[in-house]
Amino acid sequence: MECFTIPEILNIPPKLYPFIFKFNNYSYFLLEGGRASGKTQSVARFLLYIMENRHVRICCGREIQNSINESVKAVFIDLIEQYNLSYDIKRDCLTNKLTGSRIFFKGFREQGKVNIKGLEGIDILWIDEAQSIAKTTLDVIVPTIRKKNSVIIFTMNRYTRFDAVYNFCAKRPDCLHINVCYFDNPYVDEKIKKEAQISKETNYADYQHIWLGYPMSNNNEFLLSSDSIDKSINLEYVADSTYFHNSVMSVDLSASGADLCVAKFFVQQNDTVWLEKTTKSWSEADTDVTKGKIMSLYSEWMPRLLILDADGLGYPIWISIQKMINSAIGFRGAKKAVSKFALNARADGYLALKDYLDKGYLKLTDKNAIRQLEYIKKIYKPNGTIAIQDKKEIRKLYSESPDFADCAMMALYAINYCTNVIIQESNTYDSFVESEFEPFE
Numbered sequence: 001m002e003c004f005t006i007p008e009i010l011n012i013p014p015k016l017y018p019f020i021f022k023f024n025n026y027s028y029f030l031l032e033g034g035r036a037s038g039k040t041q042s043v044a045r046f047l048l049y050i051m052e053n054r055h056v057r058i059c060c061g062r063e064i065q066n067s068i069n070e071s072v073k074a075v076f077i078d079l080i081e082q083y084n085l086s087y088d089i090k091r092d093c094l095t096n097k098l099t100g101s102r103i104f105f106k107g108f109r110e111q112g113k114v115n116i117k118g119l120e121g122i123d124i125l126w127i128d129e130a131q132s133i134a135k136t137t138l139d140v141i142v143p144t145i146r147k148k149n150s151v152i153i154f155t156m157n158r159y160t161r162f163d164a165v166y167n168f169c170a171k172r173p174d175c176l177h178i179n180v181c182y183f184d185n186p187y188v189d190e191k192i193k194k195e196a197q198i199s200k201e202t203n204y205a206d207y208q209h210i211w212l213g214y215p216m217s218n219n220n221e222f223l224l225s226s227d228s229i230d231k232s233i234n235l236e237y238v239a240d241s242t243y244f245h246n247s248v249m250s251v252d253l254s255a256s257g258a259d260l261c262v263a264k265f266f267v268q269q270n271d272t273v274w275l276e277k278t279t280k281s282w283s284e285a286d287t288d289v290t291k292g293k294i295m296s297l298y299s300e301w302m303p304r305l306l307i308l309d310a311d312g313l314g315y316p317i318w319i320s321i322q323k324m325i326n327s328a329i330g331f332r333g334a335k336k337a338v339s340k341f342a343l344n345a346r347a348d349g350y351l352a353l354k355d356y357l358d359k360g361y362l363k364l365t366d367k368n369a370i371r372q373l374e375y376i377k378k379i380y381k382p383n384g385t386i387a388i389q390d391k392k393e394i395r396k397l398y399s400e401s402p403d404f405a406d407c408a409m410m411a412l413y414a415i416n417y418c419t420n421v422i423i424q425e426s427n428t429y430d431s432f433v434e435s436e437f438e439p440f441e
Contacts, residue, residue, distance in 0.1 A: 009049055009083050012042035013185040016178060020046055028175035029153045030130075030165070033213035036182040036192045039155040043126055044075045048085065051101035056123040058103040063132040063399040065107030068092060072128050073105055108133075109399060114140040123150055127165075130156035134400040135164035135368070142168070159398065161215045161226060162371035181212050216375070223350055223378045223388070228357040232364045235273070243268040249303035250331075250411035251294055252403050253314035254283070261290055262407040264366070265301045266415065272361045274415060276408065279366040287313075291320055298325065307331050307414040309406075329418060331410050338417050343387040346406075349413035350376065350388045356412055364408070372398075372405035 010020060016038065019029055023046075031039045050056055060072050068091060076094055080087050086097040093104040108114055114137050119125065125145050127133060133154075145152055154165050169175045182188050182196055200207040208214040216222065246268035254261045265278040278301070282293055294317075298306060310318040310330030318330040333346030342348040353373075356362040364370055375398060377389040395401045 007049065009045050009079070011187070012045060013038045013180060013187070015180050015184040016042045018176060019043075019178060022176060023151070024149075026174055026176045027151060028169055028172060029151065030169040030175060030177045031153070031155045031180065032158060032166070032177075033180040033184075034157055034182060034209070034211040036185060036188050036196070036211075037180040037213070038185040038187065039180060040072060040075060040128060041187075043128075043153055043155055044072060044079055047103065047124065047126065048076065048079055048083075050124075051096045051099060051103065052085065053099070054101070055099050056101045057121065058101070058124045058126065059106055059119060059122050060103060060126045060128060061106040061108050062127070062129050063107070063134065063137060064109050065105065068105060070107075071105035072126075076103065108137050108141060116140060116144045119144045121147055123147060124153065125151070126153045126155070128155050130154040130165045131158045131163055132397075132399050133165050134398070135371075137399070138164050138168055157209070157213050159216050160371060160374040162367065162374055163215070164371070179213065221377050222374070223354055223376045224357060224373055226374070228354070229364070229370060229374060231360055232357050232362050233370065235360060235363045237269055237273045237363070240270040243270055245304065247301070247303045247305070248411045248414045249298060249301055249306045250407050250414065251306070251308045252407035252410060253290065253309040253317060254285070254403070259401040260403045261293070262403045263294065263297050264369075264407045264411055265297075265303065266411045269363070272359075273363060274356065274361060275363045276365045276369070276411075279369070279404065279407075281368075281403070287317055291317060294321055295324065305329070305414050305418060307410050307418065309410065329414065331413065337385070341384075341386055343381055343385040345413065346409070347386050347388050348417070349409035350378075351386065352416035353409050353412040356416075362412070366404060366408070368404040369408045372400070372402040373408070376402065376405055 012020070016031065019031065019042065031043065033039060047058055051058070062070065065071055073094070077089060080089070080094070088095040088097055093102055095102045104118065106118060119141065122145065125141070142152070154169065156165060158166050169177055182192065196207070196211045199211060209216045244267055248266045250264050250266070252262045260281045260283050262279065262281045264276060266274050267277045269275050280297060282290070284290065294308070306325055306328045308314065308318045308321060308328055308330055310332050311334070315330070318328065322328045322330070331345065333344060335345045337344050337348050339348050339351060342351055353362070375394070379387040379389060381387055391401055391406070
């Protein structure tokens with residue numbers, strides 16, 4: 001029987017061999033795991049091998065790429081030099097001089113919008129750091145890669161269990177999914193192994209994410225545990241219709257072009273449990289359209305309470321809505337906290353949401369909110385209060401604003417703190433936060 005000798009450039013961890021030998025059997029590949037597992041090196045090596053043997057057009061992309069230095073270009077150049085390969089190296093692309101194969105580097109999201117320019121007709125798309133890919137980006141890119149026998153490769157160390165790419169790939173028969181870690185990589189040097197061991201001994205939660213590739217949701221930095229979120233998703237309860245009149249509509253308004261406007265409708269199910277019944281979202285920038293949608297949903301849902309984002313660009317919309325619904329409450333996240341444990345109203349809302357989840361008082365149904373809630377971080381301030389990570393920082397890390405999570409937070413703020421005051425004439429937010437609060441009865 002003839003033996004196949006693997007070329008030196010394909011010296012990769014044996015656990016990743018199926019990625020090479022079954023490459024023609026799948027349309028999607030998900031290689032996930034922790035640091036030093038060899039994912040990036042393995043893909044780069046195999047792509048160079050392909051480019052040496054046939055003509056292909058390849059794109060290497062990330063959600064956001066502010067400069068070519070943020071791409072995997074340096075990995076390719078190091079391998080080209082190591083194996084003395086013949087390439088024309090330019091700033092934003094590499095071209096094989098023998099086959100004409102070309103590889104270029106791209107950031108998908110530019111100025112808040114997904115840019116698919118140049119993706120048509122490519123043979124292979126490699127998305128590195130795929131844990132940063134937003135679902136909205138994925139929904140645009142995947143249908144664009146439609147050339148016959150084209151392939152998409154994802155490499156990642158996911159942040160959350162409900163990661164957009166992971167959920168897209170999970171259980172797909174046309175996707176090969178391999179989890180690989182540093183101990184699967186025979187090319188890891190001893191220094192790296194020692195670093196991993198130190199991490200394991202000093203901070204096991206960090207070790208699990210950084211080195212084993214586990215999602216970060218059980219880390220103490222995060223507001224919610226995966227157990228409390230699972231409890232909410234799988235919550236079973238007995239509904240009592242006498243409580244159905246207690247309902248809350250919350251609206252989180254877009255603060256930038258990349259954000260969404262989100263409206264949610266929560267309905268009380270019995271003496272303790274609230275159900276996230278309906279979620280609607282839209283992206284129109286026209287404030288008149290947004291006001292119209294809010295009024296339409298308000299008429300459809302008929303909530304007992306409407307709480308509306310009154311920060312930034314949301315303030316004039318709230319003022320306008322309040323003229324039509326004088327009981328509407330404007331929520332301003334930076335305002336004074338009600339709870340002595342919270343830094344501000346936004347922290348109040350998230351701590352209330354956490355309390356309801358931990359106690360099994362909240363049934364979540366919206367996948368977007370569930371995904372975003374997993375990566376909300378809490379921050380302890382010197383005075384002992386708790387703050388919630390800023391939306392801008394979250395957007396930088398995850399390439400999306402936590403609009404769905406914030407909308408849920410506002411609803412829980414209302415459920416926990418706002419009740420009879422909504423039918424009083426004094427209904428502005430400033431007077432509201434100084435009022436006496438009672439839970440819904």
